[in-house]
Amino acid sequence: xxxxxxxxxxxxxxxxxxxxxxxxxxxxxxxxxxxxxxxxxxxxxxxxxxxxxxxxxxxxxxxxxxxxxxxxxxxxxxxxxxxxxxxxxxxxxxxxxxxxxxxxxxxxxxxxxxxxxxxxxxxxxxxxxxxxxxxxxxxxxxxxxxxxxxxxxxxxxxxxxxxxxxxxxxxxxxxxxxxxxxxxxxxxxxxxxxxxxxxxxxxxxxxxxxxxxxxxxxxxxxxxxxxxxxxxxxxxxxxxxxxxxxxxxxxxxxxxxxxxxxxxxxxxxxxxxxxxxxxxxxxxxxxxxxxxxxxxxx
Numbered sequence: 023x024x025x026x027x028x029x030x031x032x033x034x035x036x037x038x039x040x041x042x043x044x045x046x047x048x049x050x051x052x053x054x055x056x057x058x059x060x061x062x063x064x065x066x067x068x069x070x071x072x073x074x075x076x077x078x079x080x081x082x083x084x085x086x087x088x089x090x091x092x093x094x095x096x097x098x099x100x101x102x103x104x105x106x107x108x109x110x111x112x113x114x115x116x117x118x119x120x121x122x123x124x125x126x127x128x129x130x131x132x133x134x135x136x137x138x139x140x141x142x143x144x145x146x147x148x149x150x151x152x153x154x155x156x157x158x159x160x161x162x163x164x165x166x167x168x169x170x171x172x173x174x175x176x177x178x179x180x181x182x183x184x185x186x187x188x189x190x191x192x193x194x195x196x197x198x199x200x201x202x203x204x205x206x207x208x209x210x211x212x213x214x215x216x217x218x219x220x221x222x223x224x225x226x227x228x229x230x231x232x233x234x235x236x237x238x239x240x241x242x243x244x245x246x247x248x249x250x251x252x253x254x255x256x257x258x259x260x261x262x263x264x265x266x267x268x269x270x271x272x273x274x275x276x277x278x279x280x281x282x283x284x285x286x287x288x289x290x291x292x293x294x295x296x297x298x299x300x301x302x303x304x305x306x307x308x309x310x311x312x313x314x315x316x317x318x319x320x
Contacts, residue, residue, distance in 0.1 A: 040078070043060060043063075046059070046060075047060075053091075053095060054091075054092045054095035054096040054098075054101070055092075057088045057089065057091040057092035057095070058088075058089065058092040058100070058101055058104065060085075060088045061085045061086070061088035061089035061092065061104055061108070062104060064080055064081075064082070064084055064085035064088065065082070065085045065104065065107065065108055065111065067080060068080070068081060068082050068085065068111070069111065082108055082111055082112045085108050086105070086108050086109070086112070089101060089104050089105045089108060090105070093105060097124070098128075098130075099125050099128040099129065099130020099131075100130065102121050102122075102124050102125040102128070102130075103121075103122075103125050103130065103135060103138075105121040106118045106121030106122040106125060106138060106139075106142070107138075109121055109142075110138070110141075110142055113145075115142045115143075115145040115146035116142075116146045118138075118142040118146075119139060119142045119143055119146055119148070122135055122138045122139035122142060123139055125139075126139060126159070131159075132163060133160040133161070133163040133164065133172075133175055134160075136156050136157070136159040136160035136163070137156070137157070137160045137174075137175060137178060139156050140153045140156035140157050140160065140178070140182070143156065144182075150182060150185055150186040151186065153182050154179065154182050154183060154186060154188070157175065157178055157179035157182055158179070160175045160178075160179070161175050161176060161179055166198075167198075167201060167202070168198050168199075168201070168202040169202055170202055170203060172198075172202060173199050173202050173203060176195045176196075176198055176199050176202070177195070177199060179195055180192040180195035180196055180199070180218070183195065184217075184218055184221070187221075189218050189219075189221035189222040190222045190224075192218045193215065193218045193219055193222065193224065193227075196211070196214065196215040196218060197215075199211070200215075208238060209234075209235045209236075209238040209239040209242070209245060210235075212231040212232070212234040212235040212238070213231070213232065213235045213245065213248060215227075215231050216228040216229075216231035216232045216235065216248070216252065219231060220252060220255065225256045228252055229252060229253070229256070229258075232245075232248060232249045232252050233249070235248070235249070236249055236265075241272065243269055243272050243273045243276065246265050246266075246268045246269045246272065247265075247266070247269050247276070247278060247279060247282070249265040250262045250263075250265035250266040250269065250279070250282055250283075250286075251282065253265060254282065254285075254286055254289075257289075259286055259289055259290050262282070262286045263283065263286055263287070263290075266279050266282050266283040266286065267283065270283070275306060276306075277302075277303045277306035277307055277308035277311070278303070278308065280299045280300070280302040280303035280306065280308070280311070281299070281300060281303035281308050281310060281311040281314070283296075283299045284296045284297065284298070284299030284300035284301075284302075284303060284311065284314070285300070285314065287299060288300075288318070293318075297315065297318060300314055300315050300318075301315065
């Protein structure tokens with residue numbers, strides 16, 4: 023019967039719904055379930071409010087108070103999950119970490135709950151190593167070779183690993199993602215993996231990936247610019263020039279491309295062309311090009 027009242031309350035308005043919910047509590051045989059249902063209803067209701075004000079005291083604080091009542095009666099995983107979600111919605115990240123941590127010590131622990139704790143820790147500015155350990159626990163919920171369901175967790179772990187300077191480990195995650203989706207990836211994937219590969223000096227792999235990036239989206243100015251930058255970093259100056267000239271055919275007012283092209287040409291000892299392109303970058307508002315010109319003209 024409590025489900026009927028819950029449904030009525032969701033569809034009803036204000037005072038009417040409140041009356042129905044009081045009835046739900048009266049007929050509920052398990053009070054903890056009634057408190058959980060009320061908390062869930064209030065949580066969903068507040069998430070859907072947007073900028074509007076809630077009815078009476080139907081806010082996240084009330085949702086929290088209801089779920090705390092449920093947990094006091096029965097500290098079940100499902101209840102701890104909702105408590106964490108409510109804290110998270112209230113931007114109380116350290117408290118959310120506490121709820122998810124308690125949840126992750128129960129049989130209800132899942133890849134999603136470990137990820138929830140990792141995300142709350144990230145927002146609570148916790149140590150990146152603790153966050154990666156939680157992502158390890160999330161990924162460990164899947165068997166190797168990984169399937170598509172593991173992909174979102176591998177992506178997040180790769181991001182955290184890159185942030186922590188663990189670039190080689192991040193590349194391994196990207197390789198696992200590639201295998202999990204049978205190579206069905208887009209340009210952005212190749213670019214992200216190329217960045218990680220550059221960081222751990224896997225230069226040939228990075229060049230292969232950036233080539234794949236521009237092949238999949240040949241009209242994307244940013245991708246050609248990245249390609250120019252990668253070739254420049256590995257001292258492949260002719261390839262850098264070709265990529266940067268491609269940027270300028272797609273976007274003739276790209277100041278960064280003029281600056282990078284000018285810089286590359288100066289490395290090639292083509293000072294006249296190089297300075298002319300740096301001058302163009304400066305005219306388009308690029309301050310770095312201006313600084314380079316001042317140094318060259320000393």
